Amino acid sequence: MPDDIAEVYRNTYPALVRFLYRKVWDAERAEDLAQEAFARALVHRPENTRGWLFVVAANMARDEARRAAREKRHLTLLKSEPDAVHSSPEDDIDAETRTKHVRAALDELTPRDREALLLWDAGMSYDEIAAQTGLARGAIGTTLARARRRLVEAYDAGLEGGQHVARG
Amino acid sequence: MSHVDEGTLHAYLDGELPSAERAALEAHLAGCATCRGNLIEERSLRERASAVLGSARPAERPAPPLDQLRREPKRSPWRVRRSFAWAASLALALGVGYYMRSPSGRTAPIADLTEQPVAIAQHRAAETEEERDKSPAPAPARAHDQRRLDEVAAAETPKFDARSSVAAPAPRTADSIRIEAKVISGAVPAAGAPALVVDGIVAQQLAATNWPVISRRMAKSILGEEPVGLPGLAARHFRRVPGTEGTIVVEQAIDSSTVIQIFQRPAYPYDSTGSGYANEGRLRVRGYASEDQARERGNRLFARFVKGLRVEITGPLSPDSLNRLLDQVAPLP
Numbered sequence: 274m275p276d277d278i279a280e281v282y283r284n285t286y287p288a289l290v291r292f293l294y295r296k297v298w299d300a301e302r303a304e305d306l307a308q309e310a311f312a313r314a315l316v317h318r319p320e321n322t323r324g325w326l327f328v329v330a331a332n333m334a335r336d337e338a339r340r341a342a343r344e345k346r347h348l349t350l351l352k353s354e355p356d357a358v359h360s361s362p363e364d365d366i367d368a369e370t371r372t373k374h375v376r377a378a379l380d381e382l383t384p385r386d387r388e389a390l391l392l393w394d395a396g397m398s399y400d401e402i403a404a405q406t407g408l409a410r411g412a413i414g415t416t417l418a419r420a421r422r423r424l425v426e427a428y429d430a431g432l433e434g435g436q437h438v439a440r441g
Numbered sequence: 442m443s444h445v446d447e448g449t450l451h452a453y454l455d456g457e458l459p460s461a462e463r464a465a466l467e468a469h470l471a472g473c474a475t476c477r478g479n480l481i482e483e484r485s486l487r488e489r490a491s492a493v494l495g496s497a498r499p500a501e502r503p504a505p506p507l508d509q510l511r512r513e514p515k516r517s518p519w520r521v522r523r524s525f526a527w528a529a530s531l532a533l534a535l536g537v538g539y540y541m542r543s544p545s546g547r548t549a550p551i552a553d554l555t556e557q558p559v560a561i562a563q564h565r566a567a568e569t570e571e572e573r574d575k576s577p578a579p580a581p582a583r584a585h586d587q588r589r590l591d592e593v594a595a596a597e598t599p600k601f602d603a604r605s606s607v608a609a610p611a612p613r614t615a616d617s618i619r620i621e622a623k624v625i626s627g628a629v630p631a632a633g634a635p636a637l638v639v640d641g642i643v644a645q646q647l648a649a650t651n652w653p654v655i656s657r658r659m660a661k662s663i664l665g666e667e668p669v670g671l672p673g674l675a676a677r678h679f680r681r682v683p684g685t686e687g688t689i690v691v692e693q694a695i696d697s698s699t700v701i702q703i704f705q706r707p708a709y710p711y712d713s714t715g716s717g718y719a720n721e722g723r724l725r726v727r728g729y730a731s732e733d734q735a736r737e738r739g740n741r742l743f744a745r746f747v748k749g750l751r752v753e754i755t756g757p758l759s760p761d762s763l764n765r766l767l768d769q770v771a772p773l774p
Binding site: 282286291294295300305308315368371375376378399412414415416422424 | 446448449450453487489500502504
């Protein structure tokens, strides 16, 4: 196998897992999907491996999310759901709760803003983000600024909401 | 220069501002307290967002070796060719084995091999159409697989019989997954690269000991379901078979000198139109027909479907023993 895929694999695998994790919210599943994306890359040998991987990964995550949504609908019928945003003790919230808050905050972003933010976080350059999202390169800064602001606001609001509930 | 907008500030902070713009921005910042203040604000926002996002990350585990990832992508037409090639080469090996072994009927098997797949392909094409009509909704492959597995489990033997009259014995079970198992002659995987003996003939040099060992989880992930083996025997290794996308081997030792290898692979459904895309998860196997026929004609290589997997055994045991072993293969607990 050519060095470049091996190289990309070394450098990009963790980022791809992270990227996928924030879409499917299941670490193991994210790893599986990332590995499958690379396995496909080995077969397809795309020109731009990194960009290709993220496109494929995004598609797989989308399919995954649809499936998960269907399953969730079934599940919610089966069990009475606890409060959607878990009310945490005031002091330190645990990792699971924090993840839940981040997830809820990310959900507040528009799909495009969220995608740009996740791609940036995965180590993509503005050029790569532009290529993947179809945004103009000049618009990426603005998009990221908006996405970051929205994320932080939504996250803080979520935490406060949780606190209010906790305090009764 | 009027005040700098936040997008430009973020691009600047991200190190993505083209150098000319960056220089202009820095010149402006030097003389504009407002924008310096904004920059500090945006920097802190940027760091905060990064921290928030960073707090939701999976535990980082080491990536498996890249060469262990080789398996078939779900949508590649290339895969069909590869699998077909795999089947064809095996069929050829079997055909050669049969040819060399059988004193009579030297050319018949090979001639048949070329004829039968056509019939199958037509048959499959019709079936694919039918299936397509039945379920237009593009549900994810996984759901299909599950459904097919259920179908398969429910309808294994009768379908086989029903079909054998129509065309070659490409049983419906082939819809999901197949397995092949071979007992490696010489059997001790540590002893170099034993030859695979098919029908008493060295059909293929197997470098089984060099095949990458994979985890069971990986094996399952490649197959899409639990790997199978002989019950009551520990699996010594799971290996990925190089050059055969999606095939794994479960190695089990019957005794200190007899190691069974169970080759198993998903029988990715083929599209009889050859596109491989439109009907993912709904497609029919073809190409294997000749393999099956060759095996039946050769009558010494045993292949069997276990759920959706197929098992085939060769090796240092008698055909009868192998056959009996094969009958016991089941999903590993």
